[in-house]
Amino acid sequence: MAKYILKRCVSIIVTLFLVCTITFIMMKAVPGGPFTTEKNLPPNVLEALEEKYHLNDPLLKQYVDYVKGTATFDFGPSFKKDGVMVSDMIAQSFPVSAKLGGVALVIVLLLGIPFGILAALKQNKMPDYLATIFATLGIAIPTFVLGTLILYVFGAKLGWIPTHGLDSWQCFIGPSISLAGFSLAYVLRLTRSSMLSVTGQDYIRTARAKGLPERKVIFKHALKNALIPVVTYVGPMTAGIMTGSCVTEKIFAIPGMGLF
Amino acid sequence: MNDAILKINNLEISFYTHVGEVRAVRDVSFSVKKGEILGIVGESGSGKSTVLLGIMGLLQHPGKIKAGEIIFEGENLAVKSNKEMQHIRGKKISMIFQDPMSSLNPVFTVGNQIAETIMTHEHVSRKDANKRVLELLELVRIPSAKSRINCYPHEFSGGMRQRAMIALALACSPQMLLADEPTTALDVTIQAQMMDLLRDIRKELDTTIILVTHDLGVVSEMCDYVQVMYGGRLMEEAVCRDIFDAPGHPYTKGLLRSIPNVKKGSRERLKPIEGSPPDLITPFDGCPFAFRCPSTMNLCMEGASQEWEIGEKHRCACHLCNPQVQALLKEGGIE
Ligand SMILES: Nc1ncnc2c1ncn2[C@@H]1O[C@H](COP(=O)(O)OP(=O)(O)O)[C@@H](O)[C@H]1O
Ligand code: SF4
Ligand SMILES: [Mg+2]
Numbered sequence: 337m338a339k340y341i342l343k344r345c346v347s348i349i350v351t352l353f354l355v356c357t358i359t360f361i362m363m364k365a366v367p368g369g370p371f372t373t374e375k376n377l378p379p380n381v382l383e384a385l386e387e388k389y390h391l392n393d394p395l396l397k398q399y400v401d402y403v404k405g406t407a408t409f410d411f412g413p414s415f416k417k418d419g420v421m422v423s424d425m426i427a428q429s430f431p432v433s434a435k436l437g438g439v440a441l442v443i444v445l446l447l448g449i450p451f452g453i454l455a456a457l458k459q460n461k462m463p464d465y466l467a468t469i470f471a472t473l474g475i476a477i478p479t480f481v482l483g484t485l486i487l488y489v490f491g492a493k494l495g496w497i498p499t500h501g502l503d504s505w506q507c508f509i510g511p512s513i514s515l516a517g518f519s520l521a522y523v524l525r526l527t528r529s530s531m532l533s534v535t536g537q538d539y540i541r542t543a544r545a546k547g548l549p550e551r552k553v554i555f556k557h558a559l560k561n562a563l564i565p566v567v568t569y570v571g572p573m574t575a576g577i578m579t580g581s582c583v584t585e586k587i588f589a590i591p592g593m594g595l596f
Numbered sequence: 597m598n599d600a601i602l603k604i605n606n607l608e609i610s611f612y613t614h615v616g617e618v619r620a621v622r623d624v625s626f627s628v629k630k631g632e633i634l635g636i637v638g639e640s641g642s643g644k645s646t647v648l649l650g651i652m653g654l655l656q657h658p659g660k661i662k663a664g665e666i667i668f669e670g671e672n673l674a675v676k677s678n679k680e681m682q683h684i685r686g687k688k689i690s691m692i693f694q695d696p697m698s699s700l701n702p703v704f705t706v707g708n709q710i711a712e713t714i715m716t717h718e719h720v721s722r723k724d725a726n727k728r729v730l731e732l733l734e735l736v737r738i739p740s741a742k743s744r745i746n747c748y749p750h751e752f753s754g755g756m757r758q759r760a761m762i763a764l765a766l767a768c769s770p771q772m773l774l775a776d777e778p779t780t781a782l783d784v785t786i787q788a789q790m791m792d793l794l795r796d797i798r799k800e801l802d803t804t805i806i807l808v809t810h811d812l813g814v815v816s817e818m819c820d821y822v823q824v825m826y827g828g829r830l831m832e833e834a835v836c837r838d839i840f841d842a843p844g845h846p847y848t849k850g851l852l853r854s855i856p857n858v859k860k861g862s863r864e865r866l867k868p869i870e871g872s873p874p875d876l877i878t879p880f881d882g883c884p885f886a887f888r889c890p891s892t893m894n895l896c897m898e899g900a901s902q903e904w905e906i907g908e909k910h911r912c913a914c915h916l917c918n919p920q921v922q923a924l925l926k927e928g929g930i931e
Pocket of ligand 3: 644645777
């Protein structure tokens with residue numbers, strides 16, 4: 337086990353290094369730069385800017401500086417906001433995104449898994465149909481539509497929830513639901529299909545043949561197997577949700593990571 | 597026959613599918629004596645597994661016991677609820693399945709799965725249960741059992757998994773063991789070991805065994821009593837020797853012709869039974885073998901035969917065994 341964890345840690349470092357390198361190469365390969373706009377800047381201004389951000393250093397030096405900086409969490413000054421360090425921006429906005437993401441994650445897990453199990457146990461009955469309709473809608477409706485709809489109906493028209501910011505707990509309702517929507521639907525569907533395939537397995541019949549009560553057959557023998565694909569999906573999903581979504585944060589005017 | 601441990605009367609099991617009722621078991625009656633090994637043979641699809649699952653109360657939707665009784669220790673299992681059956685399954689009657697590769701739960705250790713059965717039915721501590729698990733693994737001759745107890749199923753070979761399944765089935769010393777083709781998925785040498793094991797278990801623990809198989813060789817070595825099943829019905833039943841030496845039913849004769857006779861070293865060609873097993877979804881009340889039988893009569897299409905006594909403990913469900921029909925045949929008054 338320890339060996340396995342160590343192996344994974346090494347592979348994380350290697351992966352991150354490769355990601356940095358490829359990003360760097362790609363950014364340098366495309367034409368244009370951070371200061372390219374519709375109006376052409378006067379050459380001397382552009383030169384001054386490039387000087388300031390070390391963009392006229394030799395490429396290799398830029399690359400080494402970049403990797404060094406990234407490794408020490410020093411991402412340099414922002415190109416967009418004058419005089420603000422990128423790491424400070426992250427330090428400020430990440431907790432906001434993470435808090436919202438945390439709420440969304442709880443919604444996804446607390447509703448997605450139990451209702452997925454319920455749908456599987458009541459296959460082709462009312463609860464299953466309702467869950468399927470819900471999941472299909474959740475997957476089909478894009479976040480910007482869902483978010484806008486929630487904001488318009490419950491925020492603007494009905495006035496039940498605040499339309500922006502994250503100052504009170506009510507503020508979380510709209511953005512967290514719109515952030516959770518897709519993943520919730522996906523987790524529900526995944527749990528349902530995984531549970532259905534597991535309950536048809538021979539070892540579930542064995543569990544029943546042992547005389548186990550149905551509760552144990554389902555929640556111990558079936559669930560432990562059925563959750564394997566769900567957990568696999570929830571890992572990357574957590575990262576996605578916690579680091580903020582541009583769409584949701586823009587719609588609800590939340591000062592999170594997604595805004596940058 | 598008061599020493600019957602299990603008595604099945606006129607059992608009917610059907611699967612109610614969207615395309616119609618599949619009558620998988622039709623009017624089956626038999627009894628099993630305490631301590632005997634009963635073999636049930638027949639081609640696949642003849643309803644053998646369905647009978648066993650019916651006894652266990654494990655029929656999967658849309659299967660239902662439509663009629664009949666399953667009397668075990670004076671109680672009718674056919675009318676028991678799932679909850680009541682939980683106290684019988686694994687404790688009084690156990691079952692082992694065809695495919696050992698998929699019959700154990702991959703996410704629990706083998707020892708854990710066996711201990712779970714014990715702790716479900718008996719109030720014993722984890723420690724005592726584990727001690728029993730070790731004894732069981734030794735009983736089914738798993739080498740270096742002590743170190744295997746915490747292994748996961750994927751660390752076991754097919755034969756070892758089937759041994760573990762047998763250990764699991766024996767965990768609460770059940771009166772009866774139902775084995776559904778326990779060796780079909782294993783290779784031949786392992787098959788023989790497994791059969792030895794089952795025989796020893798019967799000897800040591802006096803467990804009654806119903807052994808379902810389509811392998812007549814296994815039957816001839818293992819069983820005291822044999823039933824031949826076809827198209828959801830019992831065709832013939834007799835003590836083991838008589839099935840091989842004096843088969844009465846055309847289907848049994850066909851089955852025997854279709855297996856190699858190694859003993860005599862004969863060079864005769866094997867004769868497969870022509871045709872394929874009947875589709876149980878079409879309503880047909882005649883003899884299920886009528887479409888493949890070499891001696892089908894008009895009578896056979898109209899109704900299935902009752903069971904005729906053709907010898908001591910030897911019954912056969914074929915119209916040819918009806919004394920009246922035999923008399924008519926002699927006179928040539930029948931076709
Ligand atoms: N779940 C099911 N749904 C519909 N029909 C089934 C089902 N299970 C078994 N059957 C039918 O029951 C018959 C007997 O099957 P089975 O008991 O598995 O035969 P055997 O064990 O002798 O090979 C088969 O014809 C099969 O089509
Ligand atoms: S009843 Fe008729 S069809 Fe059936 S086995 Fe006997 S002779 Fe053949
Ligand atoms: Mg079968």
